[in-house]
Amino acid sequence: MSLKDTIRTPGIAYTRSPNGCNQQVMTQITPEEREQLKAIAEQEMRSLSGTLRMLMLRGMQGYADDTLNAS
Numbered sequence: 718m719s720l721k722d723t724i725r726t727p728g729i730a731y732t733r734s735p736n737g738c739n740q741q742v743m744t745q746i747t748p749e750e751r752e753q754l755k756a757i758a759e760q761e762m763r764s765l766s767g768t769l770r771m772l773m774l775r776g777m778q779g780y781a782d783d784t785l786n787a788s
Contacts, residue, residue: 738770 746754758768 733764 754765758765761768
């Protein structure tokens with residue numbers, strides 16, 4: 718998904734998710750992980766879900782980079 722695909726188009730109904738993000742994933746985290754997430758969210762001035770998505774995307778990119786380097 719490119720940056721262009723996630724930018725909002727004026728006149729279209731507003732949602733809190735980036736464009737194209739309509740699939741939910743449920744997960745369980747420990748209380749300590751939640752506190753860490755809350756601290757990062759405050760520092761980044763993001764919601765918990767937005768922060769978790771950012772961290773997931775960074776982790777997926779790191780995984781892809783590691784996998785590519787291992788080949």
